[in-house]
Every structure is written in structure tokens, then in C-alpha cells.
Amino acid sequence: MMLETYLLLAAALFSVGLFGALSQQSVVMVMMGLELMVNAVIVAAAALWLYTSPERPDGQVLVLVAVTAMAVEMAMGFAVTTALFRARDVDMVDMAADLADHRGSGGHGGHGGHGDHGGHGDHSGHGGHGNPEHHGGHEDHGDQGDPEDHGGHRGHEGSGNHGHHGDGGER
Amino acid sequence: MVGTVVFAVCAVGAVASGVAVFVVDSMARATFALLASFLLTGVAILLLGLSYLGVLVILMMVMEMMVMAVFMIMYMMNPAGLMPMTMVHNRAGSLAVSGVVFLLLAAGIVLVPWPEREGTPPPDPTLALGEAIMGRHMLVMMLVGLVLFATMVAATVLATHRGRYERYGDDLRRGRPDDPIGGGLDR
Structure with a gap:
């Protein structure tokens, strides 16, 4: 029993x-x-x-x-x-219903607070870009670390997010 | 007799706190309701004489729910439950499906002629388990170890923000890693 x-x-x-x-x-x-x-x-x-x-x-x-x-x-x-x-x-x-047959039906309005996570903390480390002389002695970012690279990367992520939010809006 | 009462309390409490997980507003409260459910089922397992596995379940669940509470508060929009909100879809359908599943399982449990107990429990079930996984069932233990190791590696890879392709370029040919903060060894 x-x-x-x-x-x-x-x-x-x-x-x-x-x-x-x-x-x-x-x-x-x-x-x-x-x-x-x-x-x-x-x-x-x-x-x-x-x-x-x-x-x-x-x-x-x-x-x-x-x-x-x-x-x-x-x-x-x-x-x-x-x-x-x-x-x-x-x-x-x-x-995250990309693999479903129908269009994803997400889209919650009050979701904006999650955006741009950690982006500023990364950029703060790039202070040496403007004046490579200060870092001339040791390894600096001046030779390959162009800020456009990072800007483009972040921008791409951001636009991807917005695009996804945009097309998920309808229900 | 005492065991039956303890089991009844644990069973009802486990199911009730399991339901509470999906009823309360606050995510932290939901996490701790799940923890209560797991602890009560751990006590029910202890009642079966499985002292090692019961304690294992209880200890693991306490740590797991602590980790889960951190993730809850990280990811949820409404971690404290200050404004009531429900994030569910197809509530009626889910209720119907789970109710039907419970009825089917209960019917099977009541109607199936379960076999009679063969033999008696060993004096030390933990010893029996240890001898099993180090003897005849060692394949299980080896597979579990491999799976846990693969999980560690895969979870780390998935959760890493900047992997080698971000650092060394898409073809991994960048001479120096492109890190947001310089310094460190070998650079």
C-alpha cells in the first residue's frame, strides 16, 4: 500500500x-x-x-x-x-521560437530594462587609444585595437536586439 | 505510525509547495517554495531508509536552489514580486494536460498489480549502492562522470562572453589578442 x-x-x-x-x-x-x-x-x-x-x-x-x-x-x-x-x-x-513553424509570438512591452548589458564596463578599459605614446613601452592597443572595431561590434549587437524586439511585437 | 504521519505531512507539503512555485508572484519566493518541495521529498526518501541518497538530495537541492535564486534575480523582471504579474501562456491547456496526465498515472498506479517485495532491504543500503557502482554497475558511474565533465566544459563554453574568435579574429590569425583591458601574462 x-x-x-x-x-x-x-x-x-x-x-x-x-x-x-x-x-x-x-x-x-x-x-x-x-x-x-x-x-x-x-x-x-x-x-x-x-x-x-x-x-x-x-x-x-x-x-x-x-x-x-x-x-x-x-x-x-x-x-x-x-x-x-x-x-x-x-x-x-x-x-526564442525561431524553429517553430509560425512567426514567433513574443513581444513583451516592459522588457527594455535588460538592454545594453555590460557594454560600458568594456569600453572603459580603452582609455589608452587616444594617446599611444603613454603605453609605448609595453603592449598597447594602438597597433590593432581600433575603437571602430568595438563600436561596430556593439552596434551590430544592439541593432540585432532591436530588430528582434521589433518583429516579435505582434501577437 | 510516526513514519506514516511524517510521510503524509511531507507528501502534502511537497505537492503544495510545488504548486506554490507557479502561483506566487515573487521569483525569490518561487525559488524557496521549490526548495521546500525538494527538502520535503528528501525527507520522504530518508523515510525509505535511503540515508545516503536522501541526504545527497537534500544537500544538492539546497545548493542548487541558492544558485537558482541568484539566476532568478539576475534574469527576472520582477524578482521581488512587488507588482503582481503573471507570465504564462495557455494556462487552461496546460492545466488540462497535466490533470489528464495525473489521472492516467494515478489510474495506472492503482490498477497495475505491483509485484510483491522480494527479499529484505540490506542492513546498509549505502554499502550496497557503493559496491554496485564500483562493481557490477561501474559503467553507470563512468558514464555519469563523463557526462558531468562534458557538462562542465559545455556550460563554460556556452556562458563565455568572449571566446577565442572574439580575441584572435574569425580566422584566429590575429597576432595579439584583442582584449578590452590590456596586461596579463605573455603580452
């Missing part, structure tokens, strides 16, 4: 996680739903181990694998979120 109770707990956790993964728009919240689902797998595997074949360690090994899957999911999910956010200023799943 306890086995069924544990499995019901696992089913409830799985369903809650499924609801979250399906309904949430933020990438991080989707990952929370996925974690709940993996957690349900952990509970179910542990209960199955104890109540069906406790002599064999297979159930415990399965729990170990599920724990690892959870850690990997978390690390890769945040890495992908960071890469996506850096490249396109996107943190909602609806704005």
Missing part, C-alpha cells in the same frame, strides 16, 4: 512540474518545472527500490542517475539561458 502512496506522490509532483513546464513563459521557470518532474522520478525510483526489490541495488543506481540528470539539466539550462540572453536579450521562451 505504501508503494502506491509513494507513486501517487511522484505522479502529483510530475503533474505539477508538467503544468509549470508547459505554462510558464520564463526560461528559468520552465526549468523549475523540469526539476520538479525529475524529482518525481527520484521519488518513484526510490519507492520502487524499497517495495519491489530491495535486495538488488538497481533502484538506488537509478536514483543516482536521476540526481545526475537533474544537476546536468540545471547547469546546461542556465548556460543556454545565459548564451541566449547575451546573444539576443531573450529570457522568455516565446521570444
Whole structure:
């Protein structure tokens, strides 16, 4: 009887996680739903181990694998979120629907606050561009570090962001 | 008897805090609700006699949720929940799908004739697990190690802002790396 109770707990956790993964728009919240689902797998595997074949360690090994899957999911999910956010200023799943058939239907109005992350901090290090004599002794940026290069790079990122926001506006 | 009561409290609490993750406004609160859900399920695993795996789950979840809270506050527009907002799509459809899935799983759980328990739990399940992953199940342990290492490398590569192509040019032929701040070794 306890086995069924544990499995019901696992089913409830799985369903809650499924609801979250399906309904949430933020990438991080989707990952929370996925974690709940993996957690349900952990509970179910542990209960199955104890109540069906406790002599064999297979159930415990399965729990170990599920724990690892959870850690990997978390690390890769945040890495992908960071890469996506850096490249396109996107943190909602609806704005990253490039592979879908239909046009992406993202576009949230109050999203401007995320723009231009870290740009100024990078530029502050270029103080030596104007007068290379001061840095003549050691390695300076004067020979190859032209500011236009950086300006163009930033500008390209910025225009890409705006373009994406622009075409994601309709819904 | 005490175990049943503790399990009931943990099970109800775990599901309730799991639901709370997707109900509360604040992202920090959602993170800690998820942490509570994980801790309660960790206690439920401890009740099964899996002392090592239960403690492992609890410790890992505490650290993981701390990291997640940092990312939440970094990425969310509304980390403190000061203005109520919902960011969901297709709420009714998701509710329907997850409800149907739960009913299907519950029906299977109730209707399937589960096998009888064979044998008794070992006196030390942790010892059994250790002997398994260092003996007959060593392939699992090797694969897990490889996967974790690959994850570390891949996550670092994905999260790096300036890689070698930014520093040395698209053909990697730039003589000196183009860094925003000069200095450092070998330069």
C-alpha cells in the first residue's frame, strides 16, 4: 500500500512540474518545472527500490542517475539561458521560437530594462587609444585595437536586439 | 505510525509547495517554495531508509536552489514580486494536460498489480549502492562522470562572453589578442 502512496506522490509532483513546464513563459521557470518532474522520478525510483526489490541495488543506481540528470539539466539550462540572453536579450521562451513553424509570438512591452548589458564596463578599459605614446613601452592597443572595431561590434549587437524586439511585437 | 504521519505531512507539503512555485508572484519566493518541495521529498526518501541518497538530495537541492535564486534575480523582471504579474501562456491547456496526465498515472498506479517485495532491504543500503557502482554497475558511474565533465566544459563554453574568435579574429590569425583591458601574462 505504501508503494502506491509513494507513486501517487511522484505522479502529483510530475503533474505539477508538467503544468509549470508547459505554462510558464520564463526560461528559468520552465526549468523549475523540469526539476520538479525529475524529482518525481527520484521519488518513484526510490519507492520502487524499497517495495519491489530491495535486495538488488538497481533502484538506488537509478536514483543516482536521476540526481545526475537533474544537476546536468540545471547547469546546461542556465548556460543556454545565459548564451541566449547575451546573444539576443531573450529570457522568455516565446521570444526564442525561431524553429517553430509560425512567426514567433513574443513581444513583451516592459522588457527594455535588460538592454545594453555590460557594454560600458568594456569600453572603459580603452582609455589608452587616444594617446599611444603613454603605453609605448609595453603592449598597447594602438597597433590593432581600433575603437571602430568595438563600436561596430556593439552596434551590430544592439541593432540585432532591436530588430528582434521589433518583429516579435505582434501577437 | 510516526513514519506514516511524517510521510503524509511531507507528501502534502511537497505537492503544495510545488504548486506554490507557479502561483506566487515573487521569483525569490518561487525559488524557496521549490526548495521546500525538494527538502520535503528528501525527507520522504530518508523515510525509505535511503540515508545516503536522501541526504545527497537534500544537500544538492539546497545548493542548487541558492544558485537558482541568484539566476532568478539576475534574469527576472520582477524578482521581488512587488507588482503582481503573471507570465504564462495557455494556462487552461496546460492545466488540462497535466490533470489528464495525473489521472492516467494515478489510474495506472492503482490498477497495475505491483509485484510483491522480494527479499529484505540490506542492513546498509549505502554499502550496497557503493559496491554496485564500483562493481557490477561501474559503467553507470563512468558514464555519469563523463557526462558531468562534458557538462562542465559545455556550460563554460556556452556562458563565455568572449571566446577565442572574439580575441584572435574569425580566422584566429590575429597576432595579439584583442582584449578590452590590456596586461596579463605573455603580452
